[in-house]
Amino acid sequence: MTWMVTGGAGYIGAHVVRAMAADGQRVVVYDDLSTGDAARVPQDVPLVRGTVLDRAALDAAIRDHGVTGVVHIAAKKQVPESVARPLHYYRENVTGLQTLLEAVADAGVRRLVFSSSAAVYGMPDVDLVTEDTPCAPVNPYGETKLAGEWMVKAAGAAHGIGNVSLRYFNVAGAATPELGDTGVSNLVPMVFERLEAGGAPRIFGDDYDTPDGTCVRDFVHVRDIASAHLAAARRLTEAAGEDASDGPLSLVLNIGRGEGVSVRDMVERICKTTGHEDTRPEVHDRRPGDPARVVASADRIRAELGWSARHGVEEMIESAWAGWRLRHP
Numbered sequence: 330m331t332w333m334v335t336g337g338a339g340y341i342g343a344h345v346v347r348a349m350a351a352d353g354q355r356v357v358v359y360d361d362l363s364t365g366d367a368a369r370v371p372q373d374v375p376l377v378r379g380t381v382l383d384r385a386a387l388d389a390a391i392r393d394h395g396v397t398g399v400v401h402i403a404a405k406k407q408v409p410e411s412v413a414r415p416l417h418y419y420r421e422n423v424t425g426l427q428t429l430l431e432a433v434a435d436a437g438v439r440r441l442v443f444s445s446s447a448a449v450y451g452m453p454d455v456d457l458v459t460e461d462t463p464c465a466p467v468n469p470y471g472e473t474k475l476a477g478e479w480m481v482k483a484a485g486a487a488h489g490i491g492n493v494s495l496r497y498f499n500v501a502g503a504a505t506p507e508l509g510d511t512g513v514s515n516l517v518p519m520v521f522e523r524l525e526a527g528g529a530p531r532i533f534g535d536d537y538d539t540p541d542g543t544c545v546r547d548f549v550h551v552r553d554i555a556s557a558h559l560a561a562a563r564r565l566t567e568a569a570g571e572d573a574s575d576g577p578l579s580l581v582l583n584i585g586r587g588e589g590v591s592v593r594d595m596v597e598r599i600c601k602t603t604g605h606e607d608t609r610p611e612v613h614d615r616r617p618g619d620p621a622r623v624v625a626s627a628d629r630i631r632a633e634l635g636w637s638a639r640h641g642v643e644e645m646i647e648s649a650w651a652g653w654r655l656r657h658p
Contacts, residue, residue: 333357334402341500342365343508369508381429404474422476441491441565448474450623492565499516503648517649530611544592546592597610
């Protein structure tokens with residue numbers, strides 16, 4: 330069995346590839362390298378350069394490498410950019426997924442793991458977000474992920490493709506410094522960047538209805554994100570040998586720790602880890618669309634896949650900082 334990981338040269342994708350390869354799974358990476366880095370791909374893992382909008386390239390990769398399962402991570406994921414360029418995001422994330430699913434269905438591939446996002450929930454007004462919490466995305470990025478889930482489920486039912494959609498919460502950390510996040514769109518690297526420039530970290534809003542007035546989020550180590558994908562791939566492999574009279578396996582699962590950390594607490598921990606204990610964050614006005622609290626319920630993924638997060642916040646920050654220092658000595 331061979332798994333094709335789209336976006337496998339990216340920050341999250343590279344961790345998934347490493348986890349699957351370490352488990353003995355055969356893996357091939359498919360990536361256009363627009364944001365990915367070929368150096369992240371292990372030397373013994375084939376790398377095919379191509380976009381998910383290129384049907385011919387997808388067909389060739391699936392055929393040439395005997396692909397029997399797909400982990401689809403390739404996507405555009407910057408919320409502000411999605412607001413400014415919604416058509417670009419719909420093309421890349423929705424049309425790209427449609428093209429991939431057509432190639433998968435026609436090739437007889439019957440297993441697919443889809444990387445979704447907690448952005449599908451929008452601004453939930455609940456203590457813990459379950460998979461049954463109503464989805465109401467507030468930006469085009471979240472809309473494309475929700476549309477992707479619908480498409481995966483429908484195509485799975487029509488073509489017998491077992492599928493698991495994984496809704497990420499806030500990803501941080503690195504398995505090794507070389508695999509660290511090179512972007513600065515997530516909170517942890519954003520704080521690193523401000524500190525490196527001699528500035529103060531920024532907090533957007535301290536008047537929310539939360540214990541310290543700042544937003545509360547569920548931060549998940551990228552190693553745990555990777556292990557959840559591996560668990561989903563294993564479950565789909567097991568399901569292939571089960572009675573499919575009721576249709577293929579189809580699951581939607583949160584990946585989270587089920588523990589909330591406030592933005593202020595997270596910023597203070599980052600400052601301490603990086604030796605900037607005396608730096609005080611600047612408080613700015615709220616950003617439009619920021620919910621006060623988004624924390625995952627991880628009960629369903631534990632029940633369905635036997636998975637739970639193993640890494641804590643301090644390990645996320647320390648490992649992310651090691652990666653940042655490697656790139657910014």
